[in-house]
Amino acid sequence: MQYLSLIGTVAVLNMLAAISPGPDFVMVVKNSLKYSRRSGIFTGLGIGTGLSVHILYCAAGIGYIISKSILVFSVIKYLGAAYLVYIGIMSFFSKESKIETHEEHAFVDLTKWQAFKMGFITNILNPKATLFFLSLFTLVINHPVPVSIIVIVALISISEAIAWFTFVSVFFTQEKVQRLYLKSEKYVNKFLGGLLFGLGIKVALMK
Numbered sequence: 001m002q003y004l005s006l007i008g009t010v011a012v013l014n015m016l017a018a019i020s021p022g023p024d025f026v027m028v029v030k031n032s033l034k035y036s037r038r039s040g041i042f043t044g045l046g047i048g049t050g051l052s053v054h055i056l057y058c059a060a061g062i063g064y065i066i067s068k069s070i071l072v073f074s075v076i077k078y079l080g081a082a083y084l085v086y087i088g089i090m091s092f093f094s095k096e097s098k099i100e101t102h103e104e105h106a107f108v109d110l111t112k113w114q115a116f117k118m119g120f121i122t123n124i125l126n127p128k129a130t131l132f133f134l135s136l137f138t139l140v141i142n143h144p145v146p147v148s149i150i151v152i153v154a155l156i157s158i159s160e161a162i163a164w165f166t167f168v169s170v171f172f173t174q175e176k177v178q179r180l181y182l183k184s185e186k187y188v189n190k191f192l193g194g195l196l197f198g199l200g201i202k203v204a205l206m207k
Helices: 004-019 023-034 037-059 062-068 070-092 112-124 127-140 147-172 175-183 185-205
Strands: none
Touching (some): 004 127, 023 112, 037 112, 037 147, 062 070, 147 175, 175 185
């Protein structure tokens, strides 16, 4: 198949982009540690769904317009930065949950929709994701490319992201990891909150 090389290249590049530290990764780790494995997984599902939005508008050519419009790109950039800063501040000042791993009692968790929405918004407002898929479509996926290949590329990109963030969620909700987290929950929340805040500032200053 003549497009196997292209599909393989996209799969590798997308996986490298997924595993590189960024807002998506930090958000999944935060929700997995602070809330639950389910929250982390649904945050990852939201991120994967967000990728489909980037792929759709890049495939339609709108991504090119966004890259050439300073106003449109700036709006996306500052909205994304403001959201990361907001979530970062909320995490930084969040209270300790006081959950003991050996006790079973109710605790406040995110709903599936809340976790999904956080992942989705974080991803679609990430200008780096916009630039990544724009470069992918302009440098790797040259026209004309059959719609079926675009669909395959989209499914691979989404599946890789969901699989990776599911792995991250499972890892950070292991009992040993949770115990370590609970011992220093306040400091971890402040670290992750500060990291999200810093990423938000970095996005806002990005040219």
